[in-house]
Amino acid sequence: MIKSSEFPSTRALRTFMAVASTMSFSKAAIQLSVSQGAVSKQIAALEQQLGQPLFHRHINGINLTKAGERYLPKVAEALQLIQTSTANLIQTDMTRDVLSVNVTPSFASLWLIEHIELFSNQHPNLQISIKIGDGPVKSSRNDCDVYIRCLPLSKHHEHAHLLMQESLQLVGSNTLLIDNPLQTVQDLNRHTLIPQITRPQLWEMFTKEHQLAHTPRYGKIGYEHFYMSLEGVKSHQGLALLPNFMLTNTLLSTQLNNPLGLSMHSPYGYYLIAPNYKRGIDKVHRFEQWLNATLQPVHP
Known part of the structure; x- marks a missing residue:
């Protein structure tokens, strides 16, 4: 078992990360605000501690050894975890x-x-x-x-x-509905319906419930989540089915509209x-x- 005194220091690991990201001892020194000699010393000590080289040194520069390539992503993940955990602790009020x-x-x-x-x-x-x-x-x-x-x-x-229970409302942008108004359910055939790709059956249920006579026209772009479909509606891509409680009155009055007041309870x-x-x-x-x-x- 490795003794705690044998673990690399955080400073040595940060130095390794800086050199690996810049492939330069001098650039790493500038990034860390230390001398080039200090960087070289940290890397040499780390390599000695690990018992194997992390960099090949050449006249024209350096590159990672096989050991260095294996070590780099693990060190990056560990340092990120330490940084995240520290920030979370600092930002959390321990009295709450x-x-x-x-x-x-x-x-x-x-x-x-x-x-x-x-x-x-x-x-x-x-x-x-x-x-x-x-x-x-x-x-x-x-x-x-x-x-x-x-x-x-x-x-x-x-x-x-x-x-x-989820209740879905038919909505379109005010701009789209001014240019191509909805006066009856059958007018839906003149509009593009934005597919909801995780639950495509919702449109089939909606058109059947409201007795749409013809096959509707579905858009070429479908979205996984309702918040994405909402942005598609705002961009005038077509009509969408969106949960009632996610639509504010302000949004409906300023950007969106449901001129026929059509909605549907979904089986969700x-x-x-x-x-x-x-x-x-x-x-x-x-x-x-x-x-x-x-x-x-x-x-x-």
Whole structure:
């Protein structure tokens, strides 16, 4: 087992990184604000400690040895981890409890970021960490307190509580609808429909529910997430189906429109996922209560 005194110093590893990124002892010295001799000394000591050379020295310059090539990505990853962990610790108020929330990209960008300050103001002693994720949540994971996912409606999702059923609203940009107005459902045939590539069946359900007589025209560009489809609508690429609660009244009045007031309940819902032992924790319980009270859909 390697003794702690035998581990390379952070200074030596940073010097190795600088030399490897510049392939020059002199340029690394400038980058680190030390002398070239100090850089050479650090690298020589590191190579001696490792028992093998990290650089080939040539008259025309240097290059990494095979050992250096294997060592470099591991050192870079380790230094990045140290830097990230240190910054997180410095930025975290240790006197506060931390609520860690993992949500889908669209839920975060189109709703949570706009509203989370309301929850934060109600709980000044709570620090909130928001992360992005998608797909199933494994029961063995415990890196976050709460997960929010959009899942098929079911009573059998493990550790899941239904926050709300998804209701989708047909929207287009004001500019697009002025140039090509919607007066009846059949006018949809004159418009391009933006595909939602992870759930393409939503358009089929929508056109069937509203009895569209002809085959609709789908766009060549589809998007994985609703926040991407929203940007496509703003760019006048076509019409999209977007969750009601992600559409603010301001957005609908200034940029978007649903002239026919068409919407549809989808077979999906937004679930809060947390193990029972975590849902009993006060911060999680309060966050769930706040979500239930605040998640109000915008009506067309």
